Amino acid sequence: MTENEYAYFLYNIPGLGNKGIYSILDSGITCGDIFNMDEKSLSLLVKEKTSKTKPAKEIIERRKLWDFEKEAEKLKTQGISFISACSDEFPERLRHIPDPPFAIYVKGSLPNPEIPSVSIVGARMCSDYGRFMSREFGKGLALAGVQVISGMARGVDGISQKAAIEAGGSSFGILGCGVDICYPEENRDVYSRICANGGLISEYHPGTEPKPNLFPMRNRIISALADIVLVVEARQKSGTQITVDQALEQGKEVLAVPGRVTDRLSDGCNFLISQGAGVALSVGDVLDRLWRGTNGKRTKDNNTDDPEEKTLEKYRNNNEEDLGVEEQRSIEDEIVDVVDIIPVSASSIMERLYEKEITISVPELMGKLMDLTYKGLIIQDGVYYRKRMG
Numbered sequence: 001m002t003e004n005e006y007a008y009f010l011y012n013i014p015g016l017g018n019k020g021i022y023s024i025l026d027s028g029i030t031c032g033d034i035f036n037m038d039e040k041s042l043s044l045l046v047k048e049k050t051s052k053t054k055p056a057k058e059i060i061e062r063r064k065l066w067d068f069e070k071e072a073e074k075l076k077t078q079g080i081s082f083i084s085a086c087s088d089e090f091p092e093r094l095r096h097i098p099d100p101p102f103a104i105y106v107k108g109s110l111p112n113p114e115i116p117s118v119s120i121v122g123a124r125m126c127s128d129y130g131r132f133m134s135r136e137f138g139k140g141l142a143l144a145g146v147q148v149i150s151g152m153a154r155g156v157d158g159i160s161q162k163a164a165i166e167a168g169g170s171s172f173g174i175l176g177c178g179v180d181i182c183y184p185e186e187n188r189d190v191y192s193r194i195c196a197n198g199g200l201i202s203e204y205h206p207g208t209e210p211k212p213n214l215f216p217m218r219n220r221i222i223s224a225l226a227d228i229v230l231v232v233e234a235r236q237k238s239g240t241q242i243t244v245d246q247a248l249e250q251g252k253e254v255l256a257v258p259g260r261v262t263d264r265l266s267d268g269c270n271f272l273i274s275q276g277a278g279v280a281l282s283v284g285d286v287l288d289r290l291w292r293g294t295n296g297k298r299t300k301d302n303n304t305d306d307p308e309e310k311t312l313e314k315y316r317n318n319n320e321e322d323l324g325v326e327e328q329r330s331i332e333d334e335i336v337d338v339v340d341i342i343p344v345s346a347s348s349i350m351e352r353l354y355e356k357e358i359t360i361s362v363p364e365l366m367g368k369l370m371d372l373t374y375k376g377l378i379i380q381d382g383v384y385y386r387k388r389m390g
Contacts, residue, residue, distance in 0.1 A: 005068050006031035007084035011103045012205070013062065015055040018102045022085075023049040031086060035063055078180055079195070080206055081106045097224045097250050101203040104221075107179040108199025111172050111225055116290045117147040119226035121243050122156030122233045127265050129347055130233030132354040133257050134159040136361055137230060140283030142169025146290070147198070149174065149226050151218065156232045158187040161194065170198040174222045176215035178208040201225075216242050223247035227290055230280055231256045234268030241268065253289060255280040260347055282361040332368055334358055336377050336387070343384035 010021055010031050024034065024045060034042065039060055046056035075082055083089045084103040091110060094100055111117050118141055123130060138160030141148055148164035150157040152173035161171040171194055177183050179200040182191040194200060201221065204214060219242050223229050229247040231254065234240035247254055255278040259266025273279055280286055338352040350365055360368075369385055372378045378385050 001032065001068055003031055003086045004082070004084050005072065006035050007086045007103060008071065008082045009035060009063070009066055009068075010059075011082075011084065013055055013058050015052060015058065016050070018099065018203075020050045020052070020055065021102045022100075031084075034059065075105075075206070078206060079107055080179055083110075091225060093224050094221065097220060098246075099220065101221065103203065105179045105202050105204070105206060106199055108172075108195035110199060110201070111147050111149065111170075115145065115147055115170075117149055117172075117226045118286060118290070119149045119222050119229045119243070119247075120156065120160040120232060121150060121222065121229065121240050122231055123235065123238065123240065123265055124153055124155035124157075125265075126155045126159075126233050127263065128351045128354060129259065129263075130156055130265060131159055132350060132359075133232050135163040136359065137232065137257075137280070137283060137286065138163030138171075139167040139359075140361075141286065142167035142171075144283065144287055145169070146287070147172065149222060151176070151215070151222055152183075152187055152190060152194070152200075153215075154184050154186055156234075158184075158190050160232070162187075162190045165190065165193050165197045172198045172225070173200045174218050174225070175200060175202040175204070175210075176218045177210035178202060178204055178206040180206045181209065183210040215239065219243040220246040220250075223252055224250055226252065228252065228286060229254050230286060231269050231272060231277075233257065233259065233265050235264055236267040236271050238268055244272065253278065255286060255289060257281075260345065282364075331358065331360060332372060335365075335368055335372060339378050339385055339387045341387050343381050343386045345384055349385065 010016065025031070027045065027049065037045070042059060043053065043056040047053055082103060082105055085095065085100070089110070092113065120134065120137055122134065126134065134156045138148055142164035146169070148161055148169060148171040150161050150171070150173065152158055152161060152175060161173060164171040173190070173194055175183070179202045182188050191200070202218070203221065208214070216239065219239070223243055223246045229243060229252055231240055231244065244254055254272060256269040256272040257280050258273055259269055261270060278285070278289055334353060334356065335349065338349055346365060346369060350360070350362070353360060369378070369380070373380050376388060379388050
């Protein structure tokens, strides 16, 4: 038997948990040693390391009936891989975080550590603006070759992941249930496609139903697997803040998409920015932070063979292909059409464009509003815009 197979047995022992297993292994023994240890030595070791007696009894009883081949076949039939910290496949980014998982279940694949990754998180009950920006960032990052990681929840998570997959990119869902369970059901299309374009990951056993207390724990994995955590839209007190706190504890950079100060769903993002989080107005802002990294740990040079520079160039080229001269002209016409004689904000204009299925980033919109103002087609009143009459 391999060490990973012995680890799978140990991970299925009730009452041990991540901390218990790590504590026992810290004594310098292996999972195989634990499985084959005599009853007296095992009981003493488990009691010493965990202050519990029941787990040792569970190990002694369960190993008598444990069938390694049968258990491996169960996972294989479901297309699920078990990867423990004893395996070389276990993500290095998960090894050294506070309260690391001892093992994860994977359906599909793991994120490629050589490719930049961004976690996109935010409100479940997001606004039209939040939905629009989730699509914008999910699609844009995917087109740039960046892996998108999220919790596959309704709202910002699922929308950004779906946009990434539809753009031909890779996305990875970190679940608060077993990887064999789709939750919420409304994200069934994302669940079905993500394994072929990324993977589903969970520290919870297959068959584990989603429960409220499981979701906060999985958030530390969402932040750990990414280079940057991007908050699209969130209330000031929300589950998103848990992910942000864990990201900061892990030393990850946090970016936030600003919103109107009167929108409660933007309170969380605006607060994060006021506390020093980076501002993400466009996909380019996120890519720039990826290349520079936190505190300059990543630097971009002029080497045209640099894969990161090639990714940024890929994003630029995709944008140039998507926005030809004809389309740019039509977008300006559409903007003039949605601007009314009553002053409206830039975010309202963006929402109206979104309703017409027109995708445009915040910087692009602001640039076009400025151009239209110079041309005399619209008038700017402070932070509002209105149509010029006559």
